[in-house]
Amino acid sequence: MFIKTIGPEEATGDIAALYAAEMEAMGMVMQATRCWSARPDIILPVERLLHQIRDGFSLGLLNFRLITFVAARHVPSGYCSQVYFRLLSDALGRDRALALARDHRTAGLGEPEVAMLDYAVQISRDASRITEADIQRLRSLGFSDLNIADIALAASFRAFLSRYFDAVGAQAEPRFLDADPAVRDELAMGQRPAGAV
DSSP, X not given: OOSOOOOTTTOOHHHHHHHHHHHHHHSSOOHHHHGGGGSHHHXXXXXHHHHHHHHTOTTXXXXXXXXXXXXXXXXXXXXXXXXXXXXXXXXXXXXXXXXXXXXXXGSSOOHHHHHHHHHHHHHHHXXXXXXXXXXXXXXXXXXXXXXXXXXXXXXXHHHHHHHHHHHTTOOOOXXXXXXXXXXXXXXXXXXXXXXXX
């Protein structure tokens, strides 16, 4: 990490409670969480918004993770790509996650999922180029306006988070790194993950 943050041993109050909950759930405090502690007044609102978007996601947790992963690949973000690759590998299998990392259009998804991820990619690259036709394509494939808003929120929020994580030097923890060094390098997109050899 490039900036000074509050470690678990020095955390107090709400930050200590947040760290304790993450330790209980994951056995560690992620750098993605810890890096927000440089602004103690921001850490809880950011965490709440993330949980509100994810936990109430109208297309389900798996689609939230698909959108997050594909968006992170196009921000680009080495940190979020490594973390969400691991989550998708656990959910879908490593080969499927690798196919998604390389090109979601050829990863065996249905037309609605491809359109959903195309929209997330465009948000990550340049949302100013999105048109009404892009939204109509999603509607024609069965997405409601709530679904479309959720896709936009997930991809936009990921761009915000990913850019901040990489800007302050957060690195993917060893537990999230793939066993294959070539895959780790591909996902890192130039960033050296923590614990990488």
